[in-house]
Amino acid sequence: MPVINEKKATDPNKMDSKKLMQNQKKILTSPLPFASTILFFLTLFSFRIGAESNGQSIDELRKSVVQIRVFSQAKDPYSPWMSSGISASTGSGFIISKNRILTNAHVVSNAKFIETQRNNQTEWYEVKVLYIAHDCDLAILEVPDQNFYTDSMELELGGLPELASPVDIIGYPIGGSKISVSRGIVSRIEQSSYAHSQIDSHLVVQVDAAINPGNSGGPAFQNGKVVGVAFQASTKGENIGYIIPTNVIQHFLKDIEDGEYDGYVELGIQTQNSFSESHRNFYEIPSGEEGVFVTRVYKQGSADGYLQPGDYLTAIDGRKIGRNGNLKESNSIDFLEVIDNKFAGEEIQFDLIRKKKKIRVSFPAKKMPQMENQRSRYGADYPYLLLGGLVFQSVNRDLLESWSKIGQTQGGSLLLYRFYEGSNLLDGETEDIVLYRKLPHPTNSHSDFYLNMVVESFNGTKVRNLNHFKNLIQSSKDKTYKIYFYGIQVPMILDRDESEKADEQIKRTNHIKGK
Numbered sequence: 001m002p003v004i005n006e007k008k009a010t011d012p013n014k015m016d017s018k019k020l021m022q023n024q025k026k027i028l029t030s031p032l033p034f035a036s037t038i039l040f041f042l043t044l045f046s047f048r049i050g051a052e053s054n055g056q057s058i059d060e061l062r063k064s065v066v067q068i069r070v071f072s073q074a075k076d077p078y079s080p081w082m083s084s085g086i087s088a089s090t091g092s093g094f095i096i097s098k099n100r101i102l103t104n105a106h107v108v109s110n111a112k113f114i115e116t117q118r119n120n121q122t123e124w125y126e127v128k129v130l131y132i133a134h135d136c137d138l139a140i141l142e143v144p145d146q147n148f149y150t151d152s153m154e155l156e157l158g159g160l161p162e163l164a165s166p167v168d169i170i171g172y173p174i175g176g177s178k179i180s181v182s183r184g185i186v187s188r189i190e191q192s193s194y195a196h197s198q199i200d201s202h203l204v205v206q207v208d209a210a211i212n213p214g215n216s217g218g219p220a221f222q223n224g225k226v227v228g229v230a231f232q233a234s235t236k237g238e239n240i241g242y243i244i245p246t247n248v249i250q251h252f253l254k255d256i257e258d259g260e261y262d263g264y265v266e267l268g269i270q271t272q273n274s275f276s277e278s279h280r281n282f283y284e285i286p287s288g289e290e291g292v293f294v295t296r297v298y299k300q301g302s303a304d305g306y307l308q309p310g311d312y313l314t315a316i317d318g319r320k321i322g323r324n325g326n327l328k329e330s331n332s333i334d335f336l337e338v339i340d341n342k343f344a345g346e347e348i349q350f351d352l353i354r355k356k357k358k359i360r361v362s363f364p365a366k367k368m369p370q371m372e373n374q375r376s377r378y379g380a381d382y383p384y385l386l387l388g389g390l391v392f393q394s395v396n397r398d399l400l401e402s403w404s405k406i407g408q409t410q411g412g413s414l415l416l417y418r419f420y421e422g423s424n425l426l427d428g429e430t431e432d433i434v435l436y437r438k439l440p441h442p443t444n445s446h447s448d449f450y451l452n453m454v455v456e457s458f459n460g461t462k463v464r465n466l467n468h469f470k471n472l473i474q475s476s477k478d479k480t481y482k483i484y485f486y487g488i489q490v491p492m493i494l495d496r497d498e499s500e501k502a503d504e505q506i507k508r509t510n511h512i513k514g515k
Contacts, residue, residue, distance in 0.1 A: 060153060061153075061155070061221060062170055062181075063118065063152050063153050064094050064095040064118075064152050065092060065094045065171060065172075065219060066092065066101060066116045066117065066118050067092060067117055067177070067179075068101075068103060068107055068108070068114065068116045068127070068141070069088070069115050069116065069124065070089050070090070070091065070111050070114050071087070071113040071114075072086070072087055072088075072089065072109065072110040072111045073085070073086050073087070073110060074110040074378070075380070075381055075382055077382045077393075077398040077399045077401075077402045078402040078403060078406055078437070080383070081384075081510070081511075081512045081513070089107075090214060091103060091104065091107030091108075091214070091215075091217045092170075092171035092215050092218035093107070093116070093141065093217040093218075094170075094218070094219045094226070095149070095153070095154055096154055096155055096226075097154050098154075099142070099146075099152075100142055101116065101142065102139075102140060102217070102249070103138075103141060103216070104137050104138065104139065104196070104216045104217040104231050104244075105132050105134050105136075105139045105196055105378070106137055106196045106231075107217050108132065108141065109132070109134070109379060110379055111129065114128070117148075118148070119179045121148075125143045125145050125147075125148040126143070126144065126145070128141065128142055129141055130142050131252075131261045132261070132378075132379075133255075133261050134196060134375065134377075135200040135263050136200065136202055136248050136251070136252055136264065137194050137196040137197070137231055137232075137244065138244065138248070138249065155219060155225075155226050157250065158222060158223065158225030158227045159225075159227065159246060160227070160246065160247065161186045161205060161220075161222050161227045161228070161245075162186065163186055163188070163189065165185070165222065166184070166185055166186075167183070167184055167186060167220040167221060167222050167228070168182070168183050168220070168222070169182055169215070169219070169221070169230055169243075170218055170219055170221065171230065172214060173215045184220075184241065185207065185208050186205055186206070187206050187207065187208040188205075189203065189204070189205050189245070190203070190333070191204070191333065191336060192242075194231075194232070197376050198376050198397060199375040200264065200375060202248050202337075202340055203248055203333070203340065204245070205220075205228050205244075206240060206241070206242055208240065215230050217229060217231070218230045220243045226246065226249075227243075227245065228243030228244055228246060228249075230242075230243050231243065247341065251340070251341065255343065262343070262344060263367060264367070265302055265339065265343065265344055265366055265367055266301050266339075266366075266367060266368040267302050267303050267348070267365075268297065268299075268302055268368055269294050269296060269297050269301065269303045270295045270296040271292040271293060271295060271313070271325060272293045273292055273323055273325055274291060274293060274312070274323045279293070283353075284356050285312055289312070289314055290314065290320065290321065290322050290323045290328065291313045291314035291315075291321045291322075291323070291352070291353075292313050292325045293310065293311070293312055294310065294311040294313065295309055298368065298422070300368050300369065300370060301366075301368045302348060302364065302365050302366050303348075306362075306363040307350070310355075311350075311352045311354050312352055312353040313335075313350055313351075314351045314353065314358075315350065315351035316335050316338050316339075316348070316351075317338055317349050318349070318351075319338065339365065342365045343365065344364075344365055345364050345365065345366075347363070347364060347365075348362065349361070349362045350362075370425055371425075373394060373396040373431060374396075374397060377397075377398050382398070382399070383467075384466075385466060385470055385473075386503055386507070386512065387481075387494065387499055387503070388443050388494050388499030388503060389438055389440065389441040389444045389503065389506045390437075390438050390444055390447060391435070391436060392433050392434065392435050392436075392455065392466070392469065393436060393466070394431045394432070394466045395418070395419050395431065395434050395454070397419075399434075399436065400416070403436055408436075411451065411452045411453070414453070414487055415432070415434055415452055415453070415454055418454060418486075429464060430465060432454045433455040433466055433469055434452065434453070434454055434455070435447075435450055435451060435452070435453055435455065436452060437451070438451065439506045439510055441505065442502075443495075443499060443501075447492060450488070450492045453485035453486065454486045455469065455486075456485055456486045457483070458472045458473065458476075458481065458483055458484075459476060459478055459481065460482070476496070479495065479496050479497070480493060481493070481494040481499070
């Protein structure tokens with residue numbers, strides 16, 4: 001769950017799609033026409049698996065595993081009026097019920113055109129995206145041409161694999177156009193971060209296996225059933241890969257039954273373990289009561305108005321919570337996994353100790369709309385404001401990544417602190433607006449001092465978000481604009497007429513349209 005487990009949500013050990021793409025480009029020295037976007041083929045043993053896999057023919061299973069070819073184009077968050085060039089990549093997927101193809105969201109993100117083919121097919125078939133879930137890195141595709149499905153088989157989802165059990169993984173790793181089969185061993189099951197969004201965390205199955213790019217979306221089999229989808233790798237350890245387990249897949253499939261994907265709910269709190277005896281003694285927690293302390297409650301989260309900082313959570317839905325935040329019945333599973341399995345409107349129940357009294361609190365699960373700026377975005381524009389050649393934008397994860405690569409980060413420590421500390425999540429209404437670059441013009445030559453600062457107010461009115469900022473400017477009748485920034489007592493002063501004239505020239509020079 002985002003926000004709640006901040007350390008896990010920002011775990012650098014997981015490689016995100018952008019970094020993997022860069023690494024793949026470095027190793028793609030062969031004349032292959034397409035590079036893989038993200039992932040990953042898992043191989044533990046160098047031998048090929050035999051003709052049978054857990055009693056089911058590999059030849060039968062691979063009839064439903066597909067290769068996906070994607071042509072994508074993304075918006076540039078640093079120059080939001082521009083788009084990147086078209087890039088090509090490949091991934092894997094597999095056919096499930098109703099002739100739908102399940103794959104990773106990162107395989108088809110920012111796609112302009114998608115095509116696919118099955119094993120031994122010579123024709124590529126056009127694909128359309130039906131549903132995409134960036135918060136759990138899954139997507140459903142469909143091929144309109146029914147000839148594609150001839151002699152195929154719908155694969156069945158199984159359960160959670162046991163520790164130390166083998167899983168067979170089928171897909172199209174980079175280095176060849178033929179299907180490949182390998183085996184890995186389940187080494188860990190835990191809740192951890194998903195690199196695609198960089199903030200959401202759900203249950204993952206870790207497999208001790210080497211990682212090769214190119215197999216994103218490929219199925220992991222056990223006993224002839226799908227037990228997961230290969231999707232990401234560790235960057236700080238060898239032979240470590242991850243698959244999305246079927247409980248996450250089933251949650252996604254249930255969510256889209258009504259024709260729309262709504263996404264995961266968020267509890268909206270931060271917690272602290274209760275290993276410290278001095279901390280427990282201060283709050284007079286009985287020695288036999290295990291649980292975790294609530295340290296922060298965010299506005300518009302599920303817990304807003306129901307939980308409080310200082311609450312000591314001992315059980316969720318009747319399931320005991322340990323001092324480390326994991327469920328006592330299964331010490332490797334975080335209690336947040338219970339929240340992950342819920343949908344909006346379903347009840348969450350906590351047993352807790354508040355001010356030395358044991359109480360029970362119940363409330364409905366819901367989403368936190370302000371979390372969108374915290375996760376990476378795909379297939380979306382980046383709204384911005386151009387004022388006298390100065391470029392303002394809502395602070396979001398993609399902008400910060402692009403901003404850091406450009407290297408114009410001087411004076412941006414407050415900006416980063418507010419984003420990663422979650423200051424704009426506390427009231428649930430505002431978002432930080434940053435002046436992060438300028439398009440040079442004589443009228444803004446004095447503005448360098450304010451670069452990378454967060455806007456506080458405009459002409460005496462506190463700025464709530466980017467749309468509010470735009471409306472304040474459009475409705476202003478003042479000839480002078482006075483903009484205050486957090487931490488700076490001297491405002492930036494702009495002349496309205498000069499700024500408007502400058503913008504007309506700057507738009508022509510930089511080929512900016514529609515703003």
